[in-house]
Amino acid sequence: MHSPDPNRLPTQFEEWQKQAREILEDGPYEYVAGGSGGEDTVQSNREAFKRWNILPRVFRNVEDRNLKLGLFGDMLPSPVMIAPIGVQSIIHKEGELATARAAASMGVPYIASSASTYSMEEIAEVMGDAPKWFQLYWSSEPSIAKSFVERAEHAGYTAIVVTLDTPMMAWRELDLKNVYLPFLIGEGIGNYLTDPAFRAGLRVPPEEDSMGAIMHWTRVFGHAGLTWEDLAELKTYTSLPIILKGILHPEDAKLALKYGADGIIVSNHGGRQVDGAIAALDALPAIVEATNNQVPVLMDSGIRRGADIFKALALGAKAVLIGRPCMYGLAVAGETGVRQVMNNLLADFDLTMALSGCRDLNEVNKGMILPADR
Numbered sequence: 574m575h576s577p578d579p580n581r582l583p584t585q586f587e588e589w590q591k592q593a594r595e596i597l598e599d600g601p602y603e604y605v606a607g608g609s610g611g612e613d614t615v616q617s618n619r620e621a622f623k624r625w626n627i628l629p630r631v632f633r634n635v636e637d638r639n640l641k642l643g644l645f646g647d648m649l650p651s652p653v654m655i656a657p658i659g660v661q662s663i664i665h666k667e668g669e670l671a672t673a674r675a676a677a678s679m680g681v682p683y684i685a686s687s688a689s690t691y692s693m694e695e696i697a698e699v700m701g702d703a704p705k706w707f708q709l710y711w712s713s714e715p716s717i718a719k720s721f722v723e724r725a726e727h728a729g730y731t732a733i734v735v736t737l738d739t740p741m742m743a744w745r746e747l748d749l750k751n752v753y754l755p756f757l758i759g760e761g762i763g764n765y766l767t768d769p770a771f772r773a774g775l776r777v778p779p780e781e782d783s784m785g786a787i788m789h790w791t792r793v794f795g796h797a798g799l800t801w802e803d804l805a806e807l808k809t810y811t812s813l814p815i816i817l818k819g820i821l822h823p824e825d826a827k828l829a830l831k832y833g834a835d836g837i838i839v840s841n842h843g844g845r846q847v848d849g850a851i852a853a854l855d856a857l858p859a860i861v862e863a864t865n866n867q868v869p870v871l872m873d874s875g876i877r878r879g880a881d882i883f884k885a886l887a888l889g890a891k892a893v894l895i896g897r898p899c900m901y902g903l904a905v906a907g908e909t910g911v912r913q914v915m916n917n918l919l920a921d922f923d924l925t926m927a928l929s930g931c932r933d934l935n936e937v938n939k940g941m942i943l944p945a946d947r
């Protein structure tokens with residue numbers, strides 16, 4: 574059993590990843606770290622940040638800094654939240670509960686995935702009043718989609734994030750090599766097993782036939798038939814803000830506005846879906862322009878350090894989501910690891926703000942960065 578010394582947890586992202594690699598078996602590690610196809614987009618996500626330089630200002634009295642952000646009625650301590658990540662039980666036995674506790678202890682919003690191993694109610698319970706959003710994988714069975722959204726609202730989640738880039742899983746070569754799909758061994762389906770609409774579709778309860786439930790899950794998980802018109806139906810299920818995740822094309826950003834989305838997350842799913850897709854940071858400016866400040870634009874994919882957060886905000890993101898770094902923290906030291914990863918990132922971001930001469934988030938703008946190849 575791995576028991577890390579809490580006084581000697583890593584500071585570097587690369588070291589967290591290296592230790593996670595040592596702790597986890599190939600299947601779970603490569604499921605988390607891997608991307609789709611030849612992983613070109615995983616790589617592009619990182620390269621995109623290196624194509625921008627920060628242009629720091631000096632002599633600006635940066636003794637007091639304000640990183641707070643008002644978003645969908647909540648006042649957040651910083652423009653950083655934890656991305657929805659499913660099947661965290663393959664990384665640590667406490668899975669999403671550990672990550673959610675770490676987030677709640679810092680006031681950092683946690684976005685609970687539909688594909689969590691623990692149910693959305695269990696996750697909400699460990700978070701108390703801390704900010705939490707629910708991520709919807711829109712089931713092909715409408716009663717399940719409706720039930721998930723209603724359960725989330727009832728459990729105290731304050732926004733619904735609808736992920737649009739994963740109606741099915743991409744060609745993921747590492748998982749194929751490992752013959753590893755966690756869902757097929759019953760991980761990541763906690764929200765389904767506890768859902769009355771899902772259970773209504775089973776011949777016998779999952780407690781009596783777990784494989785039957787898993788097979789049913791494979792049939793209802795995704796919905797490749799969805800179109801923009803379906804958003805109207807989803808909006809009848811809830812009065813919570815609806816945020817669309819996985820937008821990369823500016824025309825889709827305009828459609829999101831037209832069909833009444835309350836927010837957008839520019840994301841390529843961390844390079845796990847369309848290999849060869851544009852880096853999320855590269856997609857961001859055109860989407861910010863297309864939405865013209867009508868709704869908040871958030872982004873994720875490839876953020877590893879404070880300077881990355883700064884660059885994303887300078888290019889117009891209101892906030893960013895952190896994905897794999899938290900999962901490496903979870904693998905290394907459970908709840909403590911996730912908290913330490915987030916503390917490191919936030920400290921790095923705060924220092925980047927100060928040393929760039931920014932006291933407030935609204936000072937982080939396009940004038941603070943330059944293309945590296947100018």
Ligand SMILES: Cc1cc2nc3c(=O)[nH]c(=O)nc-3n(C[C@H](O)[C@H](O)[C@H](O)COP(=O)(O)O)c2cc1C
Pocket residue numbers: 604605606618656657658659686687688689708736818840841842843844845873874875876894895896897898
């Ligand atoms: C192991 C893993 C599982 C994920 N599960 C989900 C999920 O259930 N729902 C979702 O919307 N995105 C999911 N994502 C994508 C993340 O929300 C996020 O977009 C991505 O991790 C950001 O890229 P980064 O890991 O490079 O920071 C997952 C990502 C990983 C690595």
Ligand SMILES: CCCCCCC(=O)C(=O)O
Pocket residue numbers: 659688739741742794842845
């Ligand atoms: C059948 C697809 C399930 C994907 C759920 C988790 C996820 O989003 C991922 O990237 O992995």
